[in-house]
Amino acid sequence: MAPSLAGCVQEEDEITSFPMFSAIADNGELYDNQRMENQSYIVMFSAEWCNRPCYSTMHSMWNAQAELPVLVMSTDPAERAGGLTLEQWHESANAYDDDDNSTNNELTTYAFMKGDDVAILLEINTPGTMIFVNSNGEITDIHEGKLDDKDLILSYWANANK
Numbered sequence: 001m002a003p004s005l006a007g008c009v010q011e012e013d014e015i016t017s018f019p020m021f022s023a024i025a026d027n028g029e030l031y032d033n034q035r036m037e038n039q040s041y042i043v044m045f046s047a048e049w050c051n052r053p054c055y056s057t058m059h060s061m062w063n064a065q066a067e068l069p070v071l072v073m074s075t076d077p078a079e080r081a082g083g084l085t086l087e088q089w090h091e092s093a094n095a096y097d098d099d100d101n102s103t104n105n106e107l108t109t110y111a112f113m114k115g116d117d118v119a120i121l122l123e124i125n126t127p128g129t130m131i132f133v134n135s136n137g138e139i140t141d142i143h144e145g146k147l148d149d150k151d152l153i154l155s156y157w158a159n160a161n162k
Helices: 052-064 086-095 116-121 150-160
Strands: 022-024 030-032 041-046 070-074 111-114 129-133 138-144
Touching: 022 111, 041 052, 041 150, 052 070, 052 086, 052 150, 070 086, 070 116, 086 111, 129 150, 138 150
Parallel strands: 041 070, 070 111
Antiparallel strands: 022 030, 041 129, 129 138
C-alpha cells in the first residue's frame, strides 16, 4: 500500500515500508534494499531536467549535514531524460553552486539513478519529493517541494534515526 501524499508530511501513525528497488547508480554501483538494510537514508525523487528547485534542495541537504546517504531517483523513465546521462546529471547538480566559488559542494555521497518504477509504486508524480527512511526500511517522513530549511532537514533526519 502506498503512503498518502496529501500533505507534506506523512501521518505519524502510518508506517509504510519503502518498496523493493534495485538500480545502478551513476557510479556504476548497485543500490537496492539489501545494500541499504540496517541504515537510515534519504530518497530524493527528482528528474534529469529538474534544475533549480531540485538542485537547490540537494545543496541545502548537503549544507545542513554533509555526506548524508542520499539516493537521487529520477522519475523520468527515458534513458537520457533531458538529453543527460546519469553521470552528466550528477555533474550538473554538483556545478549548481559553483557560480560564486563560495561552496562548491560535490555531493560525493549522493547516488543518482533511475527510480521511475519506485515513484509509481509510491504515487509520486512531482520531482522534488523527499522520503526519509529509517534503519528498518520504514518511511518516517515525506516532504513534497523545495526543502531548504536546515532545521527541518535535520529534524526529518533525526526522526529517521530514532
